Amino acid sequence: MLFLTATLNQSEDILNLIRNSGTPIRGRTVASHEEFSQTVRESRWDAVVVDPGLDNIEYRTLLKQLSHLQLDIPLILIPAKVTAKLQDTALNEGAAAVIAADHGPSLMHTLINEVRHLRDRHQIRKLQILLSEAEKRSETLLQHSEEPFAYIQEGIHVYANPAYLKLFGAKDADELDGMPVLDMVAAESQTVLKELLKTTDTVQSPEIRFVSVSGDDSFAFALINMVLALSGSPQGCGEIAAKATLVRDLFTLLQVGTERLQRAV
Numbered sequence: 574m575l576f577l578t579a580t581l582n583q584s585e586d587i588l589n590l591i592r593n594s595g596t597p598i599r600g601r602t603v604a605s606h607e608e609f610s611q612t613v614r615e616s617r618w619d620a621v622v623v624d625p626g627l628d629n630i631e632y633r634t635l636l637k638q639l640s641h642l643q644l645d646i647p648l649i650l651i652p653a654k655v656t657a658k659l660q661d662t663a664l665n666e667g668a669a670a671v672i673a674a675d676h677g678p679s680l681m682h683t684l685i686n687e688v689r690h691l692r693d694r695h696q697i698r699k700l701q702i703l704l705s706e707a708e709k710r711s712e713t714l715l716q717h718s719e720e721p722f723a724y725i726q727e728g729i730h731v732y733a734n735p736a737y738l739k740l741f742g743a744k745d746a747d748e749l750d751g752m753p754v755l756d757m758v759a760a761e762s763q764t765v766l767k768e769l770l771k772t773t774d775t776v777q778s779p780e781i782r783f784v785s786v787s788g789d790d791s792f793a794f795a796l797i798n799m800v801l802a803l804s805g806s807p808q809g810c811g812e813i814a815a816k817a818t819l820v821r822d823l824f825t826l827l828q829v830g831t832e833r834l835q836r837a838v
Contacts, residue, residue: 574684575618576602577609577630578651583674587622587651590681596688605629610638613646619688621648624674625659636667645694647687651680725754742785749786757783 574591576584581602588600598619603609612618621639623632632650639646647669652659660671669687672680715722721737723730730749733741741757743749758766759782766781 574598574600574688575609575612575621575646576600577604577621577623577627577635578602579624579627583624584622586677587680587684590677591684594681594685596685606631606634606638609635610642613639613642613644618646619691620669620684621646622684623648623650625650625652625663632663632668633666640667645691647691649680649683649687723749723754728753728755730754741783742787752786757786759784 574588576587578584584600584602588598591598601612603612609621613621621635623630623635625632632648636648639648648667650659650663650668650671651674652671653674655671655673663671670683672683674680715732715734718734719736721740722734723737724732730752733743733746733749738744738746738749741749755763755766762781762783
């Protein structure tokens with residue numbers, strides 16, 4: 574934790590409050606904007622605690638320095654007295670909190686919570702990177718797979734790999750983009766597929782008769798590893814949780830078992 578306070582004793586008092594709560598923490602005090610800029614470049618800090626009453630320190634400049642360096646570090650002001658004007662202005666300009674310096678318990682809980690929130694944000698960013706990498710790997714695998722795959726959203730094609738396009742006689746993805754999957758199913762099999770699309774379980778379907786994009790060819794086969802989307806949307810969850818759920822729930826994955834393909838005579 575990085576401090577810009579009037580005395581070292583003030584910084585130590587705050588650190589001791591946090592340590593006494595069972596939270597291990599280290600701290601350092603800096604005395605100028607230049608030293609602050611150098612210090613945040615050299616080490617990783619969980620929070621910045623600033624006394625806005627210091628003559629040589631301007632908290633707005635500190636916020637600008639953090640923004641310029643693209644550093645996500647919460648800045649907490651600890652004035653001798655909190656006024657509504659200072660609180661509103663500081664929060665609007667990007668400060669994480671404004672707590673009176675003599676409100677020890679409130680300051681301790683605020684700092685602990687801000688550190689926890691910062692670490693949560695770091696974890697979210699890591700998950701976002703992992704999610705992006707997983708999506709890229711999945712797309713590469715699908716594109717190069719010899720097995721036909723398609724993503725179906727609410728009964729509409731939103732993605733089909735080259736093998737799937739070839740199977741149904743489509744020249745390119747644009748031919749299937751936005752096409753209802755039922756348009757490619759023979760009339761006698763549509764009821765069966767509709768029932769399958771209502772389930773939320775992983776199922777193996779009975780034989781379904783499909784038709785090619787042109788309508789000139791028809792064939793029957795069972796769908797294997799048919800992973801169906803859950804209905805509804807995620808409620809009451811954070812941004813990364815919502816995004817992760819969308820990746821899992823938004824699509825229906827149809828993997829066509831070509832080895833079981835039976836062309837109609």
